[in-house]
Amino acid sequence: MYHPRQVSATPIAAGKIRHPDVAALDLATIMRTVGDPVRLAIVRLVADGAEHSCSDLQAALSIPASTGSYHLRLLREAGVTRTRADGTARLISLRRDDLEARFPGLVDVLTRS
């Protein structure tokens, strides 16, 4: 089971975008999360290493904003992607280094097949 931030040394500021630590990444959780065609497509889009806005990703996949937000939240909570606030925009990137450190080869499998 996936337990995000069971122990946190610092209080969570209101509105802070939370990401699991590298040590908390769980392979089964990640596999389950990317095992969805829309989320797998998002992973492949952000695998270019750039930050992508939610709206750009939603447009690229022709999905409504509510659907996109849902999938992006699951990817973030599983530790696959990082979400950064830039004003009112949310910029999404792949946590490639973190994923590679914990599960070597996983990003390659997800993006080259």
Added chain:
Amino acid sequence: MYHPRQVSATPIAAGKIRHPDVAALDLATIMRTVGDPVRLAIVRLVADGAEHSCSDLQAALSIPASTGSYHLRLLREAGVTRTRADGTARLISLRRDDLEARFPGLVDVLTRS
């Protein structure tokens, strides 16, 4: 979506154990299927290349037969494992070559992390 054997050149014999063709293997389906702690544990047990009986796998994981049958069916239907009938026994093995052919590196990611 996963559509096993949409087109089949040969009739399915009654009781035949069905497996998706290599060409029908779908990465999202496989990821979703192995994205469960019990099924991931089964994959790691059969990654030794041997055939394992259902009962041995269930005993190794301390799960009831009904639970084991359910998880083994999902793994077989996703194309992760092969099930062979030997009398009344069912022997399970990893489709390592098929998985490697379609998704190079996947088995390594699942088994070494």
